[in-house]
Amino acid sequence: MTGVLEQVEQFCLEHGLLHRGDRIVAACSGGPDSLALLVILWQLRRKYDLQIVAAHFEHGIRGAASKADADFVQAFCQQRGIPVQLAATDVPKEAAAQGLSLETAARELRYRFLEQVRQTAGFDAIAVAHHADDQAETVLMRILRGTGTQGLAAMRPRSGKGGTIIRPLLGVTKAAIRAFCAAQGLQPCEDATNEQAECTRNRLRLATLPALKQAYNPELARALCQLAEVAAAETEYIEAQVEALWQDTARVRQQPLALNQQGFSQLPLALQRGLVRRFWQAAAGSRQDLGFGQAEKLRLLLRVGQTSSQLELPHGFVARLAYGWLTCAQRPETAAAPAPADLQIPGCTQWGSYLCTAEWCAEIAPAPTPWELYLQPDDLAEPLVIRQRESGDAIQLPGGRKKLKKLLIDDKIPQQERDQLPILAAGHEVLWVAGHRRSTRCAVAFDRPLKRRVLYLRLERREEIYHDER
Amino acid sequence: MTGVLEQVEQFCLEHGLLHRGDRIVAACSGGPDSLALLVILWQLRRKYDLQIVAAHFEHGIRGAASKADADFVQAFCQQRGIPVQLAATDVPKEAAAQGLSLETAARELRYRFLEQVRQTAGFDAIAVAHHADDQAETVLMRILRGTGTQGLAAMRPRSGKGGTIIRPLLGVTKAAIRAFCAAQGLQPCEDATNEQAECTRNRLRLATLPALKQAYNPELARALCQLAEVAAAETEYIEAQVEALWQDTARVRQQPLALNQQGFSQLPLALQRGLVRRFWQAAAGSRQDLGFGQAEKLRLLLRVGQTSSQLELPHGFVARLAYGWLTCAQRPETAAAPAPADLQIPGCTQWGSYLCTAEWCAEIAPAPTPWELYLQPDDLAEPLVIRQRESGDAIQLPGGRKKLKKLLIDDKIPQQERDQLPILAAGHEVLWVAGHRRSTRCAVAFDRPLKRRVLYLRLERREEIYHDER
Structure with missing residues (x-):
C-alpha cells in the first residue's frame, strides 16, 4: 500500500494534472479533504517547481462558524508560509436576490471567486478536493435520478472552461484522506457544509450507499468510480466522432441552424444519437432538458421523416423537416396539466x-x-x-x-x-x-x-x- | 396510450425482431410473461405470416407443480390450436452432476432444449419473455455488483449465437403485461420460479428497487432501461471500431497470439481499453475474469512497457512484451491468501x-x-x-x-x-x-x-x- 501522497502524485501524472512549473490555486474550505489537498500540493511544490496559492471562500451560511473557518485557513497558511486569498460573500442574500437555491448559488459564487483569483494571479489551474467517495456518490445519484452514459462519466480529473479545474484527489478514498490528515497531525474544521440543501445527497451518503454496500458489494464505491472512468473515455471518444460528423453535416453559418438528413440513417445508432444531442445543444443553447424519449423522436424524425413533418420539443421549441434539412425554432408553449x-x-x-x-x-x-x-x-x-x-x-x-x-x-x-x-x-x-x-x-x-x-x-x-x- | 400488442409490434419492427414469414419458437413457462408473449405472437401470425411453435421446458425443480405447469401449457396450446413441444429434465440432478448452481443449470438446459427445438424445426428465432422490469433489475444488479458500460447494455432485443434469441417484450412493463393477461382473460400459472437460487435478485426486486424508487425517482425502472439502451448502442459502435483495429494489429494466425504495440499509445483511451479486452478474450477464450484494475495494468504495459516487461493475469496467465509484440500464456498460480x-x-x-x-x-x-x-x-x-x-x-x-x-x-x-x-x-x-x-x-x-x-x-x-x- 503506497501512501496518499504517492497515490495523488501518480494520479496527477496519469491524468496530466501536474506539470513542472505549474501555478495552482488550491481551493480550501478548511475541511479535511481540501486541507489534505493543500498540504499535498505544498509538499510536492519543490519536486515539480509549483507555485501554490490557497483560496478560501467564506459563504456566510453558518454565521460565526463560517468566520471561524476563514480564520482557521488564514492562520494555517500563515503558519506554513502558504500564500492565501480570502473572500466573504453573503450567499443566502445573493441566492434570494437571484432566485437560486442556496447550494447552486454557493457553488456558482465560489467558483466565480476561485476563477477570479486564478485570472488575477495569471495561474494555470484551480485544484478542488473531490475524492473517490464523492465520485461514487455522484455516479449513484445520477443513476438513480436517471442518466445516460455521459452523466455516468461524472466528475473528470480535469474539467471546466479551458480545463482549468483539476481534481488531484479523485483517485483516493475519503478514508485514506482522513488517515493522511491524522498521520500529518492536521486538525481540520468540521465538515459542516450546507447540510440542509444537500440533504438528498446526505441521505445517499449516510443511508443508501452503506446499505447497498452491505447487501450487494462491499466495494461498490470503487465499482462506481471504475464505471465513471470507463464511461468518461467512451463518451469522449464518441463525442469526438460526433463533432467531426457535425462539422460535415450541419449548416451552422446560416439562420436557421440546420442539420442535413442525407446519410443519417446509415450512421451507427450511437452516432445518430450523438448528432441529435449536438443539434439540440446548438439549437437550444444547452444539451440539457432534452429527455431520452424526445431525443429518440427527434432521431426518428431525421431517420425516416417526410418533408413537413414536425416535432414539439421542450421550452416551446419545434423541430421541422423540410427538403432534407432539419431546423429548430421556438414558439409559445401550451400543454395539458397532469393528474393530481x-x-x-x-x-x-x-x-x-x-x-x-x-x-x-x-x-x-x-x-x-x-x-x-x-x-x-x-x-x-x-x-x-x-x-x-x-x-x-x-x-x-x-x-x-x-x-x-x-x-x-x-x-x-x-x-x-x-x-x-x-x-x-x-x-x-x-x-x-x-x-x-x-x-x-x-x-x-x-x-x-x-x-x-x-x-x-x-x-x-x-x-x-x-x-x-x- | 396504445395497447400492449401495438407496443410489442412497434418494438419488434424498430429492432428488426419480426419479418414477414418468420418462424419463431416461443418459450413458454406458463407464467404471465411468457403466456402473454405467446398470445401476442399468435395474434400477429396472420398479419406477418408467422409460423409459431410453443416450447415448454419442465425443470422438475418443484415436483408436482412443475408437472402441473407443463400440463397447463399443453392444454392451453391444444385449446387454441398452437403447436407445442415439451421436454422434461431433472435439473437438480444435472446441476449436481455438473457441479453447477441450480439457476445456471436450469438456464443452460432450458436454452439447450429451446435451441434444439429451433434447429429441428428449421426455425429462425427463439422468443423469450424478458420485459422492461427484468431489464431494469439486471441493469441495477450489474451496477451494484460492478460493471463497465458493456454490462450496462444488459439484455439486448436480439442476442445469442447468430442472433437467434429475440426479446419482443423488452419494451413493455410487467404491469402492462399483467393488464394484458387480465384483459385477454388469460389465467397463467403462478410465477414460482426457483425462489431460492434467485434470492439476491428477489431482494433487489422486492425491497431495494421499490425503496430506491420511493426515495429518489418513481421512474427509476424506465431510467435504467434507457441507460441500457444508450449503453448498448455505444458499446456496439465501439466494439465495431475495436474489431476493425484488431484485424489490423493482432497476429492471430501464428502461435502464440500477439498484439502489435506500434501506434497503440496514440489511440483514444476507449479504443485502447477495447483492444486490451479483445486481446484477453482471444488469449483466455473469454472476455470474463479480467477485472478493471488488471485490464488497466495490461493497457499500461502496452502503452509504455519495455521489452521483457511482464504481468500476471487471472487463471495463471502471464502477459509478456517483447520486441513490440504482446503475448499471453498460462502458468501455474501461486498467490498469498487474504486476511480473515x-x-x-x-x-x-x-x-x-x-x-x-x-x-x-x-x-x-x-x-x-x-x-x-x-x-x-x-x-x-x-x-x-x-x-x-x-x-x-x-x-x-x-x-x-x-x-x-x-x-x-x-x-x-x-x-x-x-x-x-x-x-x-x-x-x-x-x-x-x-x-x-x-x-x-x-x-x-x-x-x-x-x-x-x-x-x-x-x-x-x-x-x-x-x-x-x-
Missing part, C-alpha cells in the same frame, strides 16, 4: 415535468428560494397533494384569506400559464403555489428555534435533475 | 477474489452445489469468519472428527492450493471448506421440513460476478 399526485413523505413525488422531494429536518436554512418550502403540516385534516388549480381553491396570506382565482388575476399570471402552476394543497386549502406564493397556514417561523422537526419540500424540473452537473 | 473476514449476515463478505452472499431463508433448494451451504448456526459460541486454513483447525464429518490438515492430505489437495481454500470457521471449528467439504456441525437436514429459518451461503469468484451475463 399524493405527496410522498419522506420521498419523491412526480407531477408532470416536476419532481418534489420531501424530507423531515431538524434545521432550516435561512433563505429558501421560491421553489423550497418549510411546513408544519400536523393540523391538516386532509392529505397533501400536488396538482393543478381547482375551482374553490383558497389560500391564507399575510394580508388575509384569498380565492386562488383572484390571487392569480391580481398577480398578473397569464391565463395560459395558470393551469400549469404546481399547487400544494390539502383539500381546497392551498399551501403553496410553487415558485410563486406561500400560505401562512402551517408556515414555519424563521426567527425562532425549532421545537420539533419540520417538513422540507423542494420542487425541481425533472429535466434539470436528469442532467445535474456538479 | 467476518461474515456479514445477511449481506456480502469479500475474501480475496471471492464474494460470499449470506441470506436467511425459509425454504431450501434440493441440490446445493459445492459452492452453496445451508447452516443452522445458532449453537456456535464464536462468530463466523471466512479465512485461509490455520493450524489447529478441525472439522466434524459424517465419519467422525478430523484435523483439517489430515483431511486435505487425505483428499489429495495439492500443497500449493491448500492456503488458497476459502474456509468458513467459528474459532478452529471448520464448517465449510468451500467448493469441497461440509461439516456436519450446524448442518441442515434436507429430508425434513424446516422448523425455522436457516442461513444460506453462496460463494462466487468476484470476476464471475462482475461480468455476469444473463
